[in-house]
Amino acid sequence: MSALFEARAVTKRFGGLVAINRVDYALERGISSIIGPNGAGKTTLFNVFTGLYEPDGGEVTFRGRSLLGLRPDQITALGVCRTFQNIRLFANMTAIENVLVGMHARVPLHLWDALTHRPRFHAVERGLWQRGGELLERVGLRGKANEVARNLPYGDQRRLELARALASGPALLLLDEPTAGMTQGEAGHLMGLLRQLVADLGLAILLIEHNMRVVMEVSDRVTVLDHGEKIAEGLPREVQGDARVVEAYLGRRASRKSHAAP
């Protein structure tokens, strides 16, 4: 029985630097988080998972199918989609257009349909716009469909990126610091939305997050990376108490103290 998404012994090197060292990872539906200090290799891991980087070793499978050697767009078509740490919207396109691009892999039309404008084209296109509108509403951007992405406030841009990723109909959503730059209230709101998505669509969501309160509240499972290695994994409260995690975040002296405790 293989998990929905599984990575085994993934390694990624940049020259002499080992960014990720033999990381095993598996997840099922629900919300999982990856945390770790800056430079721990979290985003690198995301990039390997979504095909932006080719790993130097290891295996990545989704629904039992290997993702290695696939292009990012093929991986998206299989049902793994992501957002970016530094928001990468199509800045000069409107919100709805951004979402429509997200649907690209699921559009059942060809060049010929677009040129001839067969009735099917209009039907499909209308369906796309309608679904796009629903997605925008879902993430709380109702009425902003025709706003140009670059003109949206920061929090809305993050939400729009989420809608765009959702538009590709993913089974696994990878979110790279979705609450960065948000207030605690906004972040809480977004997490409620993610919970809702998991409940409604049966999604698996993988978060990279720095906001510890958010992580501990929302995650079903937390994985901690440090220096490219997995140092802890488990329920949020298990991880919180883990000595190596505390060491990674706070430094060595604190860790000696906690070693002495048990």
Added chain:
Amino acid sequence: MIRSVTAVAVVALSATLVAVFPRSILVFLAFQCSLLFVYVTRIPGWLRAGLLGLALIVLMPLIGFFNGYYLEVATQVGIFAALALGLNIVVGLAGLLDLGYVAFFAVGAYSWAIFGSPQANLIFGGGFPLAPGWFYVFLFVGLGVAALTGVLLGLPVLRLRGDYLAIVTLGFGEVIRVLANNLDKPINLTNGPKGITPIGRPPALGIPYNEAFYFLVLLIVVVVIVVNRRLEDSHIGRAWEAMREDELAAQAMGVPLVRAKLMAFACGASFAGVMGVVFSAKQIFINPESFTFLESIGVLAMVILGGMGSIPGAVVGATVVTVLNLQVLKGFSLWLNELKNAGVTVLGYSLANLPTQLEPAKYERMVFGIILVLMMIFRPQGIFPARRRQRELAQAQQDSTVTPVVTS
């Protein structure tokens, strides 16, 4: 209502003036401007379409009756409008800077030139030129061959962006021209620098050739505009624009970059291919000199002048550049020459003493260059900028025009 009446009056007046003064370039320019006025002024859609249709289908050929050269200019404008629209897909929508676009035009032109003239006899032994009717088949052959060439060019340059892509496409354009120049041996395919002639003309159904070519070009331009529009408003157009905005994000959202880029190259190239076929038949004679780097730059200038990524922009840009080159600058030169020959003195200096290096005919390119530079300084987004381009250039300015949520 007042606007509608004005629009009708302006077109009627300018057309009449052209009939009365068939030699005056200024009057013909006024006629062109009246069409532009009809396009931009706020009148009911049916009236606008009707007036433009009337002007292009009825008035323009009539004007050609008074002054055949104007029809020739209009045909040239049409040819370059189609080229600009094709390049607009590659550069304006997909954001791939192509400096060798005229190569596809050449490929289309040579495909009919070789088979529509006795040239093919040198390769296949006999049976050529093909009957004139084949011209219409070759419109599609030219389209196909050019699209294929587009894919061939696209494949090796897929990983390149920006400057690098521009350099490679520039080289590609030169390669095609040099090939045309040198493929007269070992097998004489293109007849080298001497060019191919006579190239067969299509059966024209009893219409004079000038009018026939005008209508053919007009028809093709209309088809090209419709195709351009439909591509722009489809998932393909959106993918191209996304690719231009952020290639990496587009790919991560499921846009297959290779396919999308090849499709852009092929679509853009195919328009040039079709027009190449028409061009070769119209000119009867072609040689590699018609497909120089300067032509590619000219077409690019049309796209940029009109407004990148904008369909009306490409058409207006093509019109402005072509009319500028064929009529305005030539007219300017002629006028200055007349002054010179008449020995007019300006500020006590007789123009007749002007050194030959400063002959007005030699200013043409310079004046064109100055216009382009001024344009880039004062209106970098082009004459008719695309919605998106406007945003890119005037970031702070909030554009409140609203696109329909559901296109139909």
